[in-house]
Amino acid sequence: MIKNIDLFEREAVPKAVFKLALPTVLSMIVAVFYNMVDTFFVGKTNDPNQVAAVSVATPVFLFLMAAGNIFGIGGSSFLSRALGEKHYDRVKKISSFCFYMGIIVGIIGGILMEVFMTPILHAAGTSENTFAFARTYLTCIAFGGPAIVISTAFTNLIRGEGAAKSSMIGMMAGTIANIILDPLFILKNLSIPLFGFAKLKIPCLGWGVGGAALATVVGNLVSITFFLIHVCSKDSVLSINPRYFSIRGGILKGVMLIGLPASITNILMSLSHILMNKLLVQYGDIPVAGMGIAMKANMLVIFVQLGLGMGIQPLIGYNFGAQNFKRMKAVIKFAIFCVVSLGVALTAVYFVFTREIISVFIKASDVIDMGVKILRALMVSSPFIGIMFVFNFSFQAMGKALASLMLAVSRQGFIFLPIIILFKIMFGLDGIIFAQPIADLCSVLMAFFMFLYMNKSLRKLQK
Numbered sequence: 001m002i003k004n005i006d007l008f009e010r011e012a013v014p015k016a017v018f019k020l021a022l023p024t025v026l027s028m029i030v031a032v033f034y035n036m037v038d039t040f041f042v043g044k045t046n047d048p049n050q051v052a053a054v055s056v057a058t059p060v061f062l063f064l065m066a067a068g069n070i071f072g073i074g075g076s077s078f079l080s081r082a083l084g085e086k087h088y089d090r091v092k093k094i095s096s097f098c099f100y101m102g103i104i105v106g107i108i109g110g111i112l113m114e115v116f117m118t119p120i121l122h123a124a125g126t127s128e129n130t131f132a133f134a135r136t137y138l139t140c141i142a143f144g145g146p147a148i149v150i151s152t153a154f155t156n157l158i159r160g161e162g163a164a165k166s167s168m169i170g171m172m173a174g175t176i177a178n179i180i181l182d183p184l185f186i187l188k189n190l191s192i193p194l195f196g197f198a199k200l201k202i203p204c205l206g207w208g209v210g211g212a213a214l215a216t217v218v219g220n221l222v223s224i225t226f227f228l229i230h231v232c233s234k235d236s237v238l239s240i241n242p243r244y245f246s247i248r249g250g251i252l253k254g255v256m257l258i259g260l261p262a263s264i265t266n267i268l269m270s271l272s273h274i275l276m277n278k279l280l281v282q283y284g285d286i287p288v289a290g291m292g293i294a295m296k297a298n299m300l301v302i303f304v305q306l307g308l309g310m311g312i313q314p315l316i317g318y319n320f321g322a323q324n325f326k327r328m329k330a331v332i333k334f335a336i337f338c339v340v341s342l343g344v345a346l347t348a349v350y351f352v353f354t355r356e357i358i359s360v361f362i363k364a365s366d367v368i369d370m371g372v373k374i375l376r377a378l379m380v381s382s383p384f385i386g387i388m389f390v391f392n393f394s395f396q397a398m399g400k401a402l403a404s405l406m407l408a409v410s411r412q413g414f415i416f417l418p419i420i421i422l423f424k425i426m427f428g429l430d431g432i433i434f435a436q437p438i439a440d441l442c443s444v445l446m447a448f449f450m451f452l453y454m455n456k457s458l459r460k461l462q463k
Helices: 005-009 013-043 048-084 088-115 117-124 131-143 145-160 164-186 209-231 251-283 285-311 313-321 325-352 354-359 365-381 385-397 401-414 416-427 429-462
Strands: 189-193 199-203
Touching (some): 005 013, 013 145, 013 209, 013 313, 013 325, 048 131, 048 145, 048 251, 048 313, 048 385, 088 117, 088 131, 088 145, 088 251, 117 131, 117 251, 131 145, 145 164, 145 285, 145 313, 251 285, 251 385, 251 401, 251 429, 285 313, 285 325, 285 365, 285 385, 313 325, 313 385, 325 354, 325 365, 325 385, 354 365, 385 401, 385 429, 401 429, 416 429
């Protein structure tokens, strides 16, 4: 018997959404803060080439997170439906499978990244000025491959069993460790203001982008430690016991059916960022740095709405498995109201304080000007992008692999790729900058019509 049965089945929808989504949203905010702090301290080196190198390397790093999402989102969707069906033994098999396969995939991914580092970075859009920095960053990330995959996976798996608070604490612990280590690893000296005019100067390691990568790996290890403590406690129905490991009985298929489309979303996001950087670098390293900072700043708006969509996934999956479609659709409607309200409010704040936000990361005036222009363009779709996240995570929770896959290959693939190429030809740099928000708006419309179509089949099941 799971502890969260009342939360899944009987609590009022707003309260249930609040309990599951708030920890996830807070986790996303902390993750955004980490990404901003990461970029902030790299920017404190006053070297635009290092900032641009991190921007170029990040999409490659996302491939490891994509591997984590195969087992995290795929496993979370599968186990939440298993919980709704009261198949608790299957939940243990799913979590054990995700743990050991995550380790194997993380090792393979890190090896491939290291072996093919040079062609990968050339393909990613590095210039002569940024190649060495990007290589340093990704080499460290490659060695931490298993930690990144497992941390990403279990953040979602623990949330999938309804323990959103434990998922949040584990993620926040790793993020806080990362934030503390960032200045110590990246900078040469750290000055902390004391009383009056005095400053405490702390000698640091001065490893630049390499320090940023190492802090990321250590942060993931801290998160994993907490997650494993939770899984081994009496409060969790998950397991990493090898005796539960199995690919039979639909375990492999059930995880991969949703995990692969979710992973494709990350892979296409990485490829689209790589293409964007390749196109931007034709206009110099300043647009690449500006785009990197603008996208990091925009992450708060995106991740808050993403977190709410992720937060309701266990609730959707459980009620779909229990065939309580009325409650499931009430959750979706309330979540859409929340993401639109949050999107509008955050967009208004960002438009008013755009320059101040960009200036936090770097003091180079040319990068700031470019970052302001890009951030305001990205905000065009921000009030509505959360609708797509809610629908997409709902599709994943219901096990609708085809619908999830269609959205994955459309937003960053079939829709984004032709738009960015066509807009670049027609409008040059401005076309590249506006490609993502236009693609996002098109994807929101697509997701809406897909849900209307799917709703017809749900009505038939209710009869």
